[in-house]
Amino acid sequence: MKVLVTGSAGQLGRALQTSAPPACEVTAVDRAELDLADAAAVGAFVHGLKPDLLVNAAAYTAVDKAESEEALAHAVNADAVAAMAEALRATGGRLVQVSTDFVFDGSSPRAYRPDDARNPLSAYGRTKAAGEDAAGPDALIVRTAWVHAAGGANFVRTMLRLMAERESLRVVADQIGAPTWAGGLAATIWGLVAKDARGIFHHTDAGTASWYDFAVAIQEEALALGLLARAVPVIPIATADYPTPATRPAFSLLDCSATRAALGDGYTHWRTHLRAMLKEELALG
Known part of the structure; x- marks a missing residue:
């Protein structure tokens, strides 16, 4: 099966490549090779490659910057998806859209x-909701949240850096969700593809956390592994104490029961995957 993965340098893009089934012939591209802000170029690229499957792991993800660049975010997160879907309808391929x-x-x-x-x-x-709509009814849409992976740009690595630099940290405690390890997300996507799943599915790691809970766990696990030399106070604050241009949902826990039932597998708690991610981070040096 010929597979095109966009966002090849991102956390999920890398995980998808390393965990691809043996039968998949993967072509992975990043912004340098395919600019998703150019819908015409996207359509032409997909028409030319004619993949059996396109996994769109690329997105405009600068949440706060998108408030002043919504047109660009829409071009990447929605217009490009529409171009992918149209090209795949013409060539007979399937689309997986990550939301x-x-x-x-x-x-x-x-x-x-x-x-x-x-x-x-x-x-x-x-713009991500518009991307879901643009993907069309035959697409597989996988919603996720709070993604992290070793070597990536994410909350875990930001916390490790700040905990090494500062004497204390203030972290929002009234936004609730669930962290997600990119490796587990990639496995779920490949599993749903193998089942020929269509429609909307959810995937996060099991459990519930605030950003504050997540930060506390990061410090505890990092200290145990020797990634941090000392503990610093982590102080819970309200969203109102940390204003940002974009409004975040205060509660964004995703029900993943339909996904687990479709795949016939079990749940893995976010802290288990956090520990695995930090071990990989340690191995990276």
Whole structure:
């Protein structure tokens, strides 16, 4: 099977490449090879390659910057997806679109199910919701949240750097979700592809956390592995104490039960995958 993976240098893109099934002939591209802001170029590239499967792991993800660059974010997160879907309809390929918890407004009293109504609060969320629509009814859409991987640009590595540099940290404690290891997300995507799944599925690691909970766990696990030499106070704060241009959902836990049922596998707690990620980070030096 000929597979095109976009976002090859990103956390998920790398994980998809390293875990691809043996039967997959993977072509992986990043922005330098394919600019998703150019929908015509995207369509032409897909037409030329004619992949059996396209996994779109690329996105405009600068959440706060998107508030002032919504047109660019829409071009990458929605217009490019529309071009992919149109080209794949012509060539007979399938599309996997990776989406986000930011399509929800955080007001749900329970974990969000795939068919729950969307109501994004930010430009980033709006453009990713538009990307879901552009993918079309035959696409596989996988929503996820709080992704991390060794060597990537993510909350875990930011915390490690700040904990080594500062005498204390203030971390938001009233935004609730679940961290997600990119390796587990990639495995779920490949598993759903093998099942020929279509429609919307959710994937995060099991459990619940605030950003504060996540930061505390990062420090504890990093100290145990020797990635940090000392502990610093981690102080919980409210979202209101850390204003940002983009509004984040206060609660974005995703219900992944349909995904686990489709794959017939179990749940892995986010802290287990955090520990594995930090061991990989240690091995990187």
